[in-house]
Amino acid sequence: MELWYTEEHSDNVRFSIRVDKQLYSGKSEFQRIDILYSNEFGTFLTLDSLMMLTEKDEFIYHDMIVHVPMAVNPAIKKVLVIGGGDGGTVRELARYKTIEQIDLVEIDEMVVEACRKYLPTTTCSLDDERVNIYYEDGLRFVRHIENEYDLIIVDSTDSFGPGESLFTKAFYGNCYKALKEDGILVNQHESPYYAAYANSFKRAHSRIVEFFPITKVYEAHIPTYPSGYWMFGFASKKYDPVEDLKADEWNALKLETGYYNTDLHRNCFSLPNYVKRILEDSDE
């Protein structure tokens, strides 16, 4: 039997993975949740038929969304993760002994439950005593908070569907308010390549720039995401992600990583010209 998972990366481009078997399928109040197994990528999670993570390449995404801000400010103690119900971001954060509190705000409890069952490699730290899980809309959660967090990580789905409100000006403004004066905001920043994603990429950047004095975008190679080329946003009230990198301090922690290292950190903020141009356009 031939069974394939196919995702449309654009109206004219498809990406397919041969599926060995389907492990789970469910429909929550917010989205359709599927967990499949492939011989190439291992277990993988899709929401509304869009790839969220695979066991084989999730380390790239989670390394980059967590270790970049942590190496800029290793003193971070209180972290808010919005989205990220698969637990991968929390897993990487939990490796830092110095972090005192991790609040995870995920809108969809069914995602967390399904991942706990089928993706234990990413959910393994959700029961860490420093972790608090809130099942609610991230926008609503952050609205009531002022001057509390050292780091906010927006580990969201795409800007269409239930994650839409996490790409709005209201949300970024609320995040700014919720961060301390040396706070850092890191967000999943879509891709600059295909037009639909590039629009979200551009819009997100232009909205973040309105609030934060320092905003930089960095890149990573993620094979199972549209175009394989993915971006993250780094916004801060105080720290420049390259100039303020505490490389020695971070390396002294001796954290083993699959993708991230401090040399790569300095270089991932160097962007191709076509990406720079999109950012310049959105600054206007």
Added chain:
Amino acid sequence: MDVKRQRRAPILEALEEYKEMRIVPFDVPGHKRGKGNRELTEFLGEKCLTIDVNSMKPLDNLCHPISVIKEAEALAADAFGAKHAFLMVGGTTSAVQSMIMVACKRGDKIIMPRNVHKSAINALVVCGAVPVYVNPGINKEVGIPLGMSYEDVKKAILENPDAKAVMVNNPTYYGICSPLKAITELAHEHGMLVLADEAHGTHFYFNDNLPASAMSVGADMASVSMHKTGGSLTQSSLLLINNDVSKGYVRQIINLTQTTSASYLLMSSLDISRRNLALHGKEIFDNVIRMVEYARDEINKIGGYYAFGRELINGDTVFDFDVTKLSVHTREVGLAGIEVYDLLRDEYGIQIEFGDIGNILAIVSVGDNLLAIDRLVSSISEIKRLYAKEDITMMLDHEYIDPEVVMTPQDAFYAPKTSVPIKESCGAVSSEFVMCYPPGIPILAPGERITQDILDYIEYAKDKGCSLTGTQDIDIKNINIVTQL
């Protein structure tokens, strides 16, 4: 209401059968089921164009319904508890105008609150009826015009025993209801008809936790904007009649001005939405009420803003309040409603219904969810954080000015007139309307005295960014004034 019958949708069923028949069209519309206008078909979709058809025997005719439209109207009447319902395709404007023209001939008096929609006063220009205005109450705190007090209506009725009808907003744009049942009983004792403008009250018919509907308290006619909160397409509406109002005469009046090419898109949308409301209206509006209550609480937690609710009820000028209306007073944040309205659209990608001098109004309906509500609340919260102004002393604090009526709207509109710069018109009698749109409640109507207070209001509204309309001069710099009283 007969639930089993309500599962039917005769116009929808007839259109589906008609599609099956694969008729070759040699009649209008000339796009021939979309084939003659590919671009439009591409844009609107083939399904939509194939049912954009003309009246014909299998599909009935809105001007003279004898089959499927007749059945659809009977079902609508049953769903709304009326004697008869007319499907309307010219908006609730045409329904309001038909009600007035049914009740009044030239020279007849009609008692109405001055904060009616412009469609009502337009009807007076067309038919020559004479308004007897009842000033609505004003809420001092939020500056909005309220409903009519029972005593004021009684006084108007006793002073004008020859009046033919009393018109009532049920509710106003802001969700305020007058004591409609008591007014209806009083008007009927004096032989007057009661007409309800229910442009903002469709949902009253389908949920017991909302104010009383016009038909349920025995009013004679009601204009119901199905498209506003009932889910049908823009421009579709219902006119309901009750008691002894003649169905045949109402149809004649409607046909004086209504198109003879009524759109089946609009009519089928009324049919489908009526069915949906009849079968699921209670749970739909239970959900809407929950969402709006949540939004009101969250907005009031922000501070500065005041999302008002049932606490306004005073048994008279606020006899009841429609909790599905999310009206927010913005003046204490130092921003005019229209400024918040513009910021929401330009900065936060949110379009609300309107903003005026001191308030905004968001419509929450069958199509909303909590995620969208939270986006609205968060954006309103951010607007306070980023744009609030400390000094509110220079801000206007009211939405309504009592008019001095000098002539009837029709006499003033057709009187000899001249155009003068609006700033120099103080003291003259206006021959035309000036209003902010939305909400479309006239600041000045034909036949009213132009005062400095009114000119200040217009200037302020313009300055804050309200869209002004009504005058012959599209830039609202000049106004036609009556030269011969």
